Amino acid sequence: MDASIIIQIALGGILLGGLYAMVAFGLSLIYGVARILNFAHGTLLAVGGVAASAIFTATAWNPLLIMALLVPVLGLFGYVFYDKLLQPLTKRSHFEYTVGSVLVTVGALLILSDVAAWIAGPAPRNIPLRFEAMEFGDVIVSTTQAWILGGIIVFTIVLHFYIKKSWFGRAMRAVTQDHTGATICGVQADRVHALTFAFGSGIVAIAAVLYTMLFPVDPYMGFSLTVKAFTIIILGGIGNLVGALIAGIFLGLAEGFTSFFWATQWAPAISIVLLLVILVIFPQGFGWRKSK
Amino acid sequence: MKYTIGLFALGTAALAATSLITPAHATVGSCTEPVTFGTTISSTGRYSTLADKWRNMTIEFAKMINENGGVNLKGCGKKLPLKIIIYDDQSVPSTAVSLFERMATVDKVDFFVGPDWSAMGFPVPPVAEKHKIPMVMANVAAPPIFKRGLKYMWGTPMPTVPNWSTRYFDMMSKQTPRPKTIYFITQDNPVTKALTGFWSKKAASLGYKVLGNELFSVELKDFTSLVLKLRIRKPDIIYISSFDSPSVPLIQQMRRLKTKAKDVHHALLSGKLHKQVGNDLEGVTGEIPWYPGVKGPYSDFTEELVKRANVDMFEYPWTMSRISAYLIMVQAVERAGTVDREKVRAALFKGTFDSPTGQIEFNENGYAHKNGAFTLQVQNGKPVIVWPPEIATGKFVYPSPSWQ
Amino acid sequence: MLTIENLAVDHGKLRAIWDLSLNVDTGARVGLLGANGAGKSTTLGAILGIYPPSEGDIRYDGHSIVGNSPPLNVESGIALVPEGRRLFGEMTVRENLEMGAYTKSARAGVADNIDHAFALFPILKQKHNDMAGTLSGGQQQMLAICRALMSSPDLLLLDEPFLGVAPILVDEVMEALRRISDEGVTMLLVEQNIHRALDFVEHAYVIENGRSVLDGAKDTLLNDPGFSNKFLGLE
Ligand SMILES: Nc1ncnc2c1ncn2[C@@H]1O[C@H](COP(=O)(O)OP(=O)(O)O)[C@@H](O)[C@H]1O
Ligand SMILES: [Mg+2]
Numbered sequence: 001m002d003a004s005i006i007i008q009i010a011l012g013g014i015l016l017g018g019l020y021a022m023v024a025f026g027l028s029l030i031y032g033v034a035r036i037l038n039f040a041h042g043t044l045l046a047v048g049g050v051a052a053s054a055i056f057t058a059t060a061w062n063p064l065l066i067m068a069l070l071v072p073v074l075g076l077f078g079y080v081f082y083d084k085l086l087q088p089l090t091k092r093s094h095f096e097y098t099v100g101s102v103l104v105t106v107g108a109l110l111i112l113s114d115v116a117a118w119i120a121g122p123a124p125r126n127i128p129l130r131f132e133a134m135e136f137g138d139v140i141v142s143t144t145q146a147w148i149l150g151g152i153i154v155f156t157i158v159l160h161f162y163i164k165k166s167w168f169g170r171a172m173r174a175v176t177q178d179h180t181g182a183t184i185c186g187v188q189a190d191r192v193h194a195l196t197f198a199f200g201s202g203i204v205a206i207a208a209v210l211y212t213m214l215f216p217v218d219p220y221m222g223f224s225l226t227v228k229a230f231t232i233i234i235l236g237g238i239g240n241l242v243g244a245l246i247a248g249i250f251l252g253l254a255e256g257f258t259s260f261f262w263a264t265q266w267a268p269a270i271s272i273v274l275l276l277v278i279l280v281i282f283p284q285g286f287g288w289r290k291s292k
Numbered sequence: 293m294k295y296t297i298g299l300f301a302l303g304t305a306a307l308a309a310t311s312l313i314t315p316a317h318a319t320v321g322s323c324t325e326p327v328t329f330g331t332t333i334s335s336t337g338r339y340s341t342l343a344d345k346w347r348n349m350t351i352e353f354a355k356m357i358n359e360n361g362g363v364n365l366k367g368c369g370k371k372l373p374l375k376i377i378i379y380d381d382q383s384v385p386s387t388a389v390s391l392f393e394r395m396a397t398v399d400k401v402d403f404f405v406g407p408d409w410s411a412m413g414f415p416v417p418p419v420a421e422k423h424k425i426p427m428v429m430a431n432v433a434a435p436p437i438f439k440r441g442l443k444y445m446w447g448t449p450m451p452t453v454p455n456w457s458t459r460y461f462d463m464m465s466k467q468t469p470r471p472k473t474i475y476f477i478t479q480d481n482p483v484t485k486a487l488t489g490f491w492s493k494k495a496a497s498l499g500y501k502v503l504g505n506e507l508f509s510v511e512l513k514d515f516t517s518l519v520l521k522l523r524i525r526k527p528d529i530i531y532i533s534s535f536d537s538p539s540v541p542l543i544q545q546m547r548r549l550k551t552k553a554k555d556v557h558h559a560l561l562s563g564k565l566h567k568q569v570g571n572d573l574e575g576v577t578g579e580i581p582w583y584p585g586v587k588g589p590y591s592d593f594t595e596e597l598v599k600r601a602n603v604d605m606f607e608y609p610w611t612m613s614r615i616s617a618y619l620i621m622v623q624a625v626e627r628a629g630t631v632d633r634e635k636v637r638a639a640l641f642k643g644t645f646d647s648p649t650g651q652i653e654f655n656e657n658g659y660a661h662k663n664g665a666f667t668l669q670v671q672n673g674k675p676v677i678v679w680p681p682e683i684a685t686g687k688f689v690y691p692s693p694s695w696q
Numbered sequence: 697m698l699t700i701e702n703l704a705v706d707h708g709k710l711r712a713i714w715d716l717s718l719n720v721d722t723g724a725r726v727g728l729l730g731a732n733g734a735g736k737s738t739t740l741g742a743i744l745g746i747y748p749p750s751e752g753d754i755r756y757d758g759h760s761i762v763g764n765s766p767p768l769n770v771e772s773g774i775a776l777v778p779e780g781r782r783l784f785g786e787m788t789v790r791e792n793l794e795m796g797a798y799t800k801s802a803r804a805g806v807a808d809n810i811d812h813a814f815a816l817f818p819i820l821k822q823k824h825n826d827m828a829g830t831l832s833g834g835q836q837q838m839l840a841i842c843r844a845l846m847s848s849p850d851l852l853l854l855d856e857p858f859l860g861v862a863p864i865l866v867d868e869v870m871e872a873l874r875r876i877s878d879e880g881v882t883m884l885l886v887e888q889n890i891h892r893a894l895d896f897v898e899h900a901y902v903i904e905n906g907r908s909v910l911d912g913a914k915d916t917l918l919n920d921p922g923f924s925n926k927f928l929g930l931e
Contacts, residue, residue: 005520008549012516123341124537126544128570133548140549167798174784174795181782183746186770186799186847215513216540216568224511252514260517265480265507267517 004138009256015145015214017252018152022207023225024232024244025159026200032176032239033196036086036101040108042229043222044201047116048074048208050219053125063127063209070205078201081108082194090190109223116219124216127209148210155206160241172196176239224268231271235278323368326375327631329621330401332391337383339409341564342610349601349611350376353618356597363622366629374622377401385412392416396423402631403427405617408610410434410482417445426624426637430617431610433483438657446640446658448620450581450613450649451665453486457531457559460579460667461491461498463679464529464555467690471528471554475504477518477542479534487533487559495531503527510538515545522546528554536565547572554691563607566670574673575692579665580605581612582649583675586666586683589646590619606675616652616660620645697722697882698743698851703752705735705742705906712738714906716752720851725883727893727900729927735906736886737779740853743884744776745769756851771799775849777857779886781840785829789820792828792839796846805848813842816872834865841869845876852876854885858892870896890927894918902927 027041052066085108089100133142163169171192174182183189211217232251236243251271259267331350334343354376357363362371377399381388388407395401396419404420404427407413413432417440420427426444433449464471474495478488485507492502503525506518519542522530530546530553532539539558543565546556558565561578583605584595594615598604603611623645628635644653655661667679669688676686698720705713713735720726728736741747743754745766754761761769775796784792793813797806814821817838823831828839837857844852857873858866873896877883887893893900894914902910902923910923917923 005524008520009517012514016514121341122338123564124540124568126540126568128568130548133550142548167803170787170791170795171798173787174798177784177786178782180746180778181784182795183766184744184770184776184778184782185795185843186767186802187795188765188767216537216544218537221511256514256517259512259514260520263507264512264515264518265509267514268509268511 002138005260007139009260010253011139011141011145011149013253013256014249015149015152015252016255017249018149018156018245019207019211019214019248020225020228020232020251021245021248022152022155022203022210024229024236024248025241026203027226027229028233028236028238028240028244029163029172029176029196030200031233033172034082034086034193036105037230038197038200039102039105039223039226040081040112041105041200041204041222042225042227043109043112043219044074044077044204045208045211045225046217046219046222047112048205049212049217050116050120050125052209052212053127053217054120056127056129057125063129063213067206067209070209071202074205074208075198075202078197078199079194081201082197086197087190087194109226113219113222120219122219124218124221125212126216127213129213144213148214151210156241156245159203163241168192168195168199172199173239228271231275234275322631323365323370323372326373327363327365327403327625328375328377328399328401329403329405329618330377330379330392330395330399331404331406332379332381332388333406334383334408335380337381339383342608343408343614345601345603345608346611346614347378347380349597349603349614350378350618352597352600353615356593356600357622364626365631366626367632368630372631376405376618381407381412383409385415388412389415389419392419396420396425401425402633403621403625403636405621406430406614408432408614410437413437413447417442420444424633426621426633426640428617428621428624428640430613434486435659438659442658444637446620446654446660448613448616448652448660448663450610450616450660450663451579452659452661452663453483453490455662455664456487456579457491457557458664459679460557460559460577461495463667463688465498467554467688469554469691472499472501473503473525473527474500474529474531475506475522475525475527476502477504477506477508477530477532477534479538480507480509481535484533484535484560488531491531491533500529508534508538508542512538513541515542516549518542519545519549519551522551522553523549526552530556532556532558533560534558535560536562536568540565540568543569543572543576551695553695556692556695560609561668561670561675562609563604563675566606566673566675571673573670575670575689575694577667577669577678577688577692578675580609580668580675580677581663581665583666583668583677583685585685586648586677588648588650591648594648612647612649613663616645616647616649619647620652697724697757698884699753699755700739700743701753701755703739703742703754704750705738705747706750707738707747711750712906713742713749716903716906716908718901718908718911720882720884722850723877723880723882724899725877725885725897727897728884728886728903729888729890729893729900730903732888734903736903737855738906739903740776740778740855740884740886743769743853744774767799770847770849771801773848773850774853775844775847775851776853777837777840777844777855779855779859781836783828783836783839783843786827788825789828789831789839790824792843793820793846796843799847802847806846809846809848813845816842816845816875817868832862833860834862834869837861837869838872841872841876845881849881851882851884854883856886856888858887858889866892 023045030038048070055066085104086101089097133140171187175192232244232247236247254270254274255267258270333346334340335347354374357374362373364371379391404425407416408431410432421442421444429447431449432447476488476492478484492505496502557577566573624636624639627639642654644651652660653662666677668675669678677684678688700718703713703716730736742749745764749762793810797803899913901908
């Protein structure tokens with residue numbers, strides 16, 4: 001097999017996997033802090049991507065500018081979403097909290113998709129920005145891909161250090177590891193929950209713009225992303241960004257190589273297959289996994 | 293949750309209210325009342341992007357018929373006006389079923405036209421059968437629907453699976469250098485799979501070497517691997533059988549990775565795809581049942597109709613099947629010379645009718661089995677009919693320069 | 697400094713504290729003693745604001761703090777070394793200490809307070825980059841105490857700080873607590889081990905089934921026949 005082909009497939013897989021990982025970051029932080037499986041999380045990428053595409057079509061702005069606009073908007077949405085709809089559930093019993101949060105996030109998923117489809121139409125859209133392609137022998141890399149790859153790497157590093165070093169990052173980790181312990185230290189748990197929703201949603205806004213520059217988005221595509229992000233968290237460990245990035249890229253590569261060596265139709269299903277296989281073979285998870 | 297339930301309640305209430313205020317239609321088969329067709333259109337819901345302009349177009353259709361005096365009934369010795377009752381089936385088969393039931397019993401329409409989509413083609417025709425009301429459906433293509441022995445049901449999908457790419461392959465056989473190899477890429481969907489299932493066998497029998505047959509799911513976004521397979525196998529023809537949205541990333545990534553072929557064929561090409569991928573579609577060939585400028589019976593009428601209803605046939609390629617269903621029903625009633633449902637049924641049975649696309653011929657199952665399509669190519673951002681030569685509005689550019 | 701009057705606290709539908717009153721003077725070392733399940737931890741939790749009282753009053757520095765959130769109470773100088781330590785197992789020793797200084801007013805003093813903690817327990821300095829979860833029980837308890845000190849509290853609530861601490865380390869922890877007390881920090885200590893508690897505190901309250909039943913200075917209690925019969929004999 002020609003090395004250039006392997007490299008080309010790997011490149012596609014790494015890009016897609018990196019974007020999956022960015023979705024997983026927020027989902028993982030939110031689950032860790034608030035113990036809520038946010039089923040609407042991937043849908044935020046779908047809706048954010050639709051919005052990014054609509055803005056680009058209307059204004060032809062630089063995608064970075066669109067990002068700068070969408071991050072606070074989705075962040076605010078995440079904050080209000082937790083504060084107004086999910087926080088009131090925390091006063092209920094554990095059972096009602098768990099079931100209620102599933103209902104609220106699934107409901108949000110449906111409504112977000114419908115509203116986005118109603119406003120912007122259900123058809124897929126993208127940011128049709130094409131930069132020159134670079135050719136290295138038989139490997140073709142578009143400048144867009146190179147930028148996005150760089151963007152994902154830089155973003156993951158920045159995010160990693162932010163969570164490691166900042167007060168808010170520490171608070172998120174502390175709440176994840178011991179909720180009561182964090183409260184004793186003077187952390188306002190409710191506020192950290194809402195801010196984590198804002199933070200995770202803001203990350204999704206960045207991922208949404210990058211994703212829409214590479215692939216089409218439509219208002220209804222979010223749930224399959226959420227499922228992939230769940231898979232990544234299980235492989236990479238809750239609240240573990242590096243683990244999530246590795247797991248995301250692993251998943252992206254698996255999809256690419258499945259499509260090439262086996263059949264294209266199996267590629268989207270591979271995440272579920274992988275998940276099952278890994279849960280059976282490595283019930284304790286991998287070495288990099290630090291689950292809590 | 294609440295939102296969905298609310299909408300549901302609202303919809304039910306609205307339905308109930310309209311059934312109270314609509315007066316019952318007069319006696320079936322008289323010479324004084326208008327000839328009444330009943331139809332549902334997917335004006336909202338998942339199919340709405342394909343059909344959202346048809347309500348207005350249907351109203352215009354009746355208007356244009358009536359501007360010419362109406363439907364000519366020999367039995368009455370005069371022309372009667374045409375009236376079409378239209379409901380929105382919300383793209384939901386069960387809604388369509390109850391609306392047709394309602395049109396049979398409450399509105400008491402004379403005949404049914406529509407609905408569309410195979411999902412509706414299964415449950416709706418039994419309603420027509422029960423009430424013995426002839427029905428000419430439009431975009432209903434799945435062959436099993438027509439093999440159930442129903443006697444009041446016809447369908448005029450455009451094009452039908454076995455005739456979809458006939459003209460395209462005819463065109464390719466006349467090109468130099470002659471293409472020898474073909475690679476099929478198919479969206480995982482019953483209609484698109486039926487298309488490839490038929491044409492991959494047919495291509496082999498026509499002497500092509502089929503280099504690959506790849507199925508992909510609508511969820512797939514990263515086509516790198518598939519495109520690399522194309523680059524390795526180097527087929528002369530890349531035949532894509534997909535609806536226009538799922539193939540968007542495929543086309544884009546084929547371009548990004550500089551795929552080469554003598555011709556790239558997208559069997560279900562439409563203006564919607566063109567809008568999304570823009571220049572990437574340059575030189576791609578596709579098929580369309582009819583396009584303004586193609587002359588034939590009723591072609592002036594149809595050109596005027598789509599102009600009035602502001603329908604771009606390239607953006608709404610499924611429109612011709614709809615219009616044909618209406619034209620066939622009008623012709624069948626005129627042939628019967630009366631609104632007698634049994635006589636109209638006899639006129640429809642194995643009948644041949646006029647349409648701008650040519651003759652539409654029903655087989656004994658009510659299937660318009662010969663409906664074909666014209667071959668088009670995107671040239672300078674515009675769709676151009678390139679085959680057959682008698683009606684072509686431009687010349688086929690081969691091998692396609694943008695895919696070299 | 698701290699006065700509790702006729703406190704009642706519920707866990708859901710179950711009442712844990714029925715009627716409890718106590719008083720802690722500034723700079724004092726006071727014990728809160730009682731059997732397992734008597735309501736000691738619940739009382740400390742109520743003071744910090746984790747369990748809101750159903751009845752009664754808690755006054756700190758002369759003001760009622762009933763209804764204040766834990767962050768607010770930490771901000772105003774109360775800190776808790778909780779039962780079970782509640783450390784962040786996958787954060788380093790240093791990060792755990794930093795979390796102790798999370799409140800706005802405490803952040804400026806992080807560096808000084810960390811030095812102070814390392815001086816108090818040099819082993820923590822040695823292990824400052826290790827995950828808290830990898831420390832021994834005694835070391836974890838030291839870390840929990842230091843984390844509470846990071847907010848420079850005036851009132852330190854200690855919930856069984858010797859639990860799980862190896863016998864050879866108990867004295868070191870006790871010695872450190874004395875030094876903290878000598879620096880002027882008021883302390884309310886919960887203990888099940890009466891001898892050890894009375895070794896440390898000057899005054900103690902005894903609670904039973906959520907009610908304060910007895911209190912007095914160390915010597916008074918030791919000489920009280922009822923107290924000795926009930927508790928000391930069991931040791
Ligand atoms: N979080 C809680 N939820 C419900 N009941 C609790 C909780 N914490 C303690 N209790 C109950 O309250 C009573 C007092 O417990 P606690 O304050 O922990 O006692 P102590 O610290 O003296 O052992 C016990 O009966 C215990 O079961
Ligand atoms: Mg206790």
